[in-house]
Amino acid sequence: MKLIRHLTPSGPAYAALQADGTALAITGDPLAGTHRVTGHVVTPGKLLAPIASTPPLIIGIGLNYAKHAAEGGKAPPDRPMWFVKLPGSLQHPGAPITLPRNQPTSRADYEAELAIVLGRECRDATRENALSHVLGYTCANDVSARDWQRDFGGGQFCHAKSFDTFCPLGPVLVTPDELPNPNNLRIRSILNGTVMQDSTTADMIFDVPAIIAFLSADKTLPAGTVILTGTPEGVGFARKPPVWLKAGDTIAVEIEGIGTLANPVA
Numbered sequence: 312m313k314l315i316r317h318l319t320p321s322g323p324a325y326a327a328l329q330a331d332g333t334a335l336a337i338t339g340d341p342l343a344g345t346h347r348v349t350g351h352v353v354t355p356g357k358l359l360a361p362i363a364s365t366p367p368l369i370i371g372i373g374l375n376y377a378k379h380a381a382e383g384g385k386a387p388p389d390r391p392m393w394f395v396k397l398p399g400s401l402q403h404p405g406a407p408i409t410l411p412r413n414q415p416t417s418r419a420d421y422e423a424e425l426a427i428v429l430g431r432e433c434r435d436a437t438r439e440n441a442l443s444h445v446l447g448y449t450c451a452n453d454v455s456a457r458d459w460q461r462d463f464g465g466g467q468f469c470h471a472k473s474f475d476t477f478c479p480l481g482p483v484l485v486t487p488d489e490l491p492n493p494n495n496l497r498i499r500s501i502l503n504g505t506v507m508q509d510s511t512t513a514d515m516i517f518d519v520p521a522i523i524a525f526l527s528a529d530k531t532l533p534a535g536t537v538i539l540t541g542t543p544e545g546v547g548f549a550r551k552p553p554v555w556l557k558a559g560d561t562i563a564v565e566i567e568g569i570g571t572l573a574n575p576v577a
Contacts, residue, residue, distance in 0.1 A: 312348075314341060314447060314484040318356040323364070326353055328483055341446060341484075342430065342535045358404045361449055361484035362428055368536040369396040369478060371424075371453055372522060373468065375541025376514045382549040391517045391525045396453070396539075397473035404481035407577035408454055410558065411474045416456035419556040419576075422542035423500035423508050423564040425493060426451035427519060428484060433532040441523035444532075447484035448493055450564040450572035451539045452500075454478065454556070457548050479564075479574045480537070490568050494518045497567040498543060503560055510543030512566075 313328040314337070325341060326334035327348045336353050339345035342363065373392040374380045380387050402408065410419055430446025453472060460471035472478075490496070494515055500508040517525070522540060526532060547554040556562060556576045563573040 312486045312489065314361055314486065315355060315482070316359045316361045318359060319353070323359055326355060328355070344431065358482050360401050360403050360480040361447075361482070362480065362537065363535055364401065365398045366401060366535050366537050367398070367533045369398060369400065369539070370394070370526060370536065371396055371468070371472060371539040372517070372541045375516050375522075376510065376543045377516055378510065378514055378544040379542055379546065380516070382544045382546075387516050391522055393526065394468035394472065396469070396478050399475050400473050400478035402476040402479040402574065404479065404572050405574065406479070407476065407575045408452070408479065408556065408562070409476045409577050410556070411456075414459070414474075416458050417555065418457040418548070418553070420455045420457050420547040421500050421502065421507065421556060421562045422453035422455060422546055423498055423566075424451040424453050424539045424542050425496065425498060425512055425566055426480060427493075427523070427538040427540060429523075429532055429534055429536040429538070431534050433523065433527045433536070434530070436524050436527040438520045438524050441520040442487060444523060445487050445519075447486045448490055448569060449480050449484045450482070450566050450569050451537075452479045452562065452564050452572065452574065453539050453542060478539075479572055481572045482570050485569050496569075499565045500545065501563040501565060502554070502556075507547070507554070508543050508545035510545070512540070514543060515541060
């Protein structure tokens with residue numbers, strides 16, 4: 312099933328997207344396991360990020376594609392390297408990525424990523440049962456201010472990746488029955504019509520079950536947790552010359568079986 316969250320005259324609501332572009336209304340909350348697909352056909356309104364507007368936790372995994380680690384001159388990590396993005400970084404499909412004014416960046420970068428959304432609380436997951444905690448998968452853009460990440464922020468990732476709007480998600484949330492192998496999907500980023508990243512999730516160093524098992528081994532991940540699983544090679548900082556996001560750009564993330572998440576830059 313492809314779940315969308317969209318704006319209706321009575322407020323945000325979930326729906327099940329159909330092949331013809333219409334949708335069936337959903338009652339209840341997918342994150343609470345109380346949702347039900349009705350037979351009521353609706354025309355989708357403005358698409359919203361396909362999870363609650365304030366997710367409890369957004370986790371990113373760094374250096375998780377072998378070729379991306381190589382392009383940055385880094386050795387593959389021995390275990391998943393993770394960081395946190397603030398919930399306020401969430402942005403909707405089609406809405407602008409806004410470059411900050413009070414702490415400006417001249418090196419904003421794109422990162423196409425597969426995002427996991429957990430559908431129930433997760434603690435001590437094993438590799439064998441990790442996928443049973445997944446509500447669905449969506450596209451993400453882990454926008455990163457490289458100057459704040461590398462020069463101004465003391466070397467930690469959180470500040471550089473947590474500016475408001477620096478985590479677009481969408482356009483749909485695809486349930487695991489439609490994507491039984493999340494580590495066999497083509498993933499691309501496209502900047503102003505030019506393909507920048509073109510890879511496959513098979514290049515992940517730590518696959519989806521390994522990530523969930525590692526993160527939940529010593530901490531509780533609440534339902535609604537979003538996990539960004541890393542980005543492939545082709546990011547802006549590694550290009551010669553580097554390519555940075557600027558006002559007026561449009562950056563899109565495209566993942567096989569999910570769709571295209573596109574956002575302007577302002």
